[in-house]
Amino acid sequence: MVVSLSRRNGTAEFFYWLWAGLERTIFTSIKFSFPSRFVSPFGFLGMLTFIAFIVLGVTGAFLMFYYEPIMTRSWDSVAFINNEVPFGFHMRNIHYHGSNLMVMLAILHMYYQYFSGRYKIRNEILWITGVILGTVTILEAFTGYDIIFSERAELAISIAASLTNSIPVAGPLIRELAFGAGFHDFVLRFYTQHVFILPIVMLGLMAVHMPRFLVFDVPMVMAICGAMCLAGGVFPVDLGFKFEPTVPPGITVPEWYLTGLYAFLRTQYDKFLTGVLWPGLFIAVLLITPFIDRYKKFSWKDRPLITAIGITGIAQILVTTYWGFYIPPDTTIPLVERLVIDPINLYLVMILLVPLSFGFTYMMISLAKDAERKSKLAKANGPKKVSTIDLSTKWINWLLVALLAFQVFLNIAAYNAFLSGMNNINLWLTGVILITFGGFFHLYRYAMSKAKDIPKLPPRSTTKPLKSKQKPLSPKDETRPPEEKLPQGQIGESVTPEIKTNTAELDVDKDPNLGMSDLKKP
Amino acid sequence: MAEQEKGPGGMSRRDFLKLLGAAGTAMAFAPFVPWGKFMPNPSSSSTDKAPILLPDGTQANINTFPVNHAEIITYPKTNDEVLNEEAFRKWQFIRLPEIYGGKKRDISSFRVYSMICLHLWCVWKYWPDEGRMRGECPCHGSMYDPRTGTAFVGPASLQAPPNNTLPSLDLELDADGFMYISPVKWGVNENGVVGYGRFIK
Numbered sequence: 001m002v003v004s005l006s007r008r009n010g011t012a013e014f015f016y017w018l019w020a021g022l023e024r025t026i027f028t029s030i031k032f033s034f035p036s037r038f039v040s041p042f043g044f045l046g047m048l049t050f051i052a053f054i055v056l057g058v059t060g061a062f063l064m065f066y067y068e069p070i071m072t073r074s075w076d077s078v079a080f081i082n083n084e085v086p087f088g089f090h091m092r093n094i095h096y097h098g099s100n101l102m103v104m105l106a107i108l109h110m111y112y113q114y115f116s117g118r119y120k121i122r123n124e125i126l127w128i129t130g131v132i133l134g135t136v137t138i139l140e141a142f143t144g145y146d147i148i149f150s151e152r153a154e155l156a157i158s159i160a161a162s163l164t165n166s167i168p169v170a171g172p173l174i175r176e177l178a179f180g181a182g183f184h185d186f187v188l189r190f191y192t193q194h195v196f197i198l199p200i201v202m203l204g205l206m207a208v209h210m211p212r213f214l215v216f217d218v219p220m221v222m223a224i225c226g227a228m229c230l231a232g233g234v235f236p237v238d239l240g241f242k243f244e245p246t247v248p249p250g251i252t253v254p255e256w257y258l259t260g261l262y263a264f265l266r267t268q269y270d271k272f273l274t275g276v277l278w279p280g281l282f283i284a285v286l287l288i289t290p291f292i293d294r295y296k297k298f299s300w301k302d303r304p305l306i307t308a309i310g311i312t313g314i315a316q317i318l319v320t321t322y323w324g325f326y327i328p329p330d331t332t333i334p335l336v337e338r339l340v341i342d343p344i345n346l347y348l349v350m351i352l353l354v355p356l357s358f359g360f361t362y363m364m365i366s367l368a369k370d371a372e373r374k375s376k377l378a379k380a381n382g383p384k385k386v387s388t389i390d391l392s393t394k395w396i397n398w399l400l401v402a403l404l405a406f407q408v409f410l411n412i413a414a415y416n417a418f419l420s421g422m423n424n425i426n427l428w429l430t431g432v433i434l435i436t437f438g439g440f441f442h443l444y445r446y447a448m449s450k451a452k453d454i455p456k457l458p459p460r461s462t463t464k465p466l467k468s469k470q471k472p473l474s475p476k477d478e479t480r481p482p483e484e485k486l487p488q489g490q491i492g493e494s495v496t497p498e499i500k501t502n503t504a505e506l507d508v509d510k511d512p513n514l515g516m517s518d519l520k521k522p
Numbered sequence: 523m524a525e526q527e528k529g530p531g532g533m534s535r536r537d538f539l540k541l542l543g544a545a546g547t548a549m550a551f552a553p554f555v556p557w558g559k560f561m562p563n564p565s566s567s568s569t570d571k572a573p574i575l576l577p578d579g580t581q582a583n584i585n586t587f588p589v590n591h592a593e594i595i596t597y598p599k600t601n602d603e604v605l606n607e608e609a610f611r612k613w614q615f616i617r618l619p620e621i622y623g624g625k626k627r628d629i630s631s632f633r634v635y636s637m638i639c640l641h642l643w644c645v646w647k648y649w650p651d652e653g654r655m656r657g658e659c660p661c662h663g664s665m666y667d668p669r670t671g672t673a674f675v676g677p678a679s680l681q682a683p684p685n686n687t688l689p690s691l692d693l694e695l696d697a698d699g700f701m702y703i704s705p706v707k708w709g710v711n712e713n714g715v716v717g718y719g720r721f722i723k
Contacts, residue, residue: 071604071608072603073604154609155642155644155661158642159643162717180563182563182610182611183608183610185563243609245594245609245611245637248644248647248660249644249660249661252661268677268680270681271641271642271681335658335660336663337663339661339662340662340663340676
């Protein structure tokens, strides 16, 4: 068998032909960039959210093969997936933890964009579709954990249906149309919404929300996929108790992204106000943010009012999320007293959080500005203190070999765990494998960039000529101007000449967006 | 077209009238398109007189049913076993404790309430213990008076009528003491609406 990397055989030709055919499709308008070095994941959290969405779609499709959206059978079918179907445990756990991860990433993504003022300058549409997309993501996650129809899911479904029912005038009609009547309808219609309607809505919104420049950072994608598996291995999701209509369910709380809302529901106030209007108000404030933000600058430090509003929102979310979770464990107290949150207490804390958050914001801004001033001073008249990790080619090679050996070990261990029926350990090891691969990939691209690097030309006249001559090979300068590329050759090619064809996608100089943190973009 | 005068929004008068015509046509025909009828579930069950069947399969009899005791019954029953497992079709069939007149040999000593709590549609249960003798919802702690079905503690008690009183079923008795459910009128002023409640007459 002859395998050639350089010759274009039939298969390679076919793929080149396919690739060239993409010229005529919509995909050419999307600029994919594969960073050639580490970039802050805050800049491409949206892409990571999308990756989580894709993983959820794939695992969800596998779950659909066995799941039965029938009131009396759904719990049993999920139990069958979890306990009997080979790799069903894996699919279910990745799907569950992937949903949590997606909600978390979407929230982080939103707040990063919020504090860096990215919704300004003709990005209003992106922001608004993003907020709607986030809401739909939470609805999607919510409908997902409902359709197992355990005791907890029954409570969640009935809360959703009764909250919809509580909307004045149109509520019962909306409930009838969207959820049907009775739990048999609810389960089936939540399922329809979970697997079809909401994902289609999300895809449509994504088509609008997707920016033209996308960053696909392989190590980070591997890390979040690995995180799903790790979480599934360490905290495998339980089945709960099957809901029986003759047995009142035990005390439960919803998933973490809804306990904030649940804390308000537990104050006994009118359920339409606490369960529909308050979250609606929160979303509405987020929606109109681009239009009330009149600051000319982008940084959170230069937009004190907007930053303070955002911090207030986060503080209130954190406090209510914990509060909604917390049920006093003392069972001697009557149930009502354990469950009901004193509304005066809760709303007082909510109001108190406003001045606290504003004060906190003021403190953070003054601290940050102070640090900025100090660092400017230090830069002006001090030595440059930039620490880098410089690995020699020899050590990089040894590390790559070690990681490869570790991968082999992990694969054997994971296979062994699967043979022994230890699903969660197998899933955990799968997560480690993915993360190790991410590290391997990062080391590889680091090595490739080192191989291409050229030593800096010795400066003509410097204050310390001796010292700079001692280390002519240290490739510290990564943001070198393109004209320094001229003497490329000797060192870069002599190290890894045969892999050079693969570096086409990793070439830093090809795209100005590459290898550059989004933070530093104008 | 270029000669036409533009309004403030950059829209010509002719375009505006066209838009108006289109919107008017859509509005005129919208009520006659019955597609929305697809969405509500049309399946209905008969609400005729039905015997009260206890979980053990026997028909409830006033002479044998213990005082201060509750069983769960299904109404309206269907031929579909899945639908019979619907919490919205489950009712607490209660014989009142002695202090509330549960020893009487007529239907006044019995109550039938929907098991769906009126707060957030959890499932409540009757507790016959001494000192309790009330319906309690484990989810958010609402408590129901077994005599009227009205919530007196917890979030459901704070809801405005009819949202604070459980739907109920009327009972009938035959000569041998066997019990039946009378034909039902679903409405807030009659038997009530499951999950929504009723007004006390």
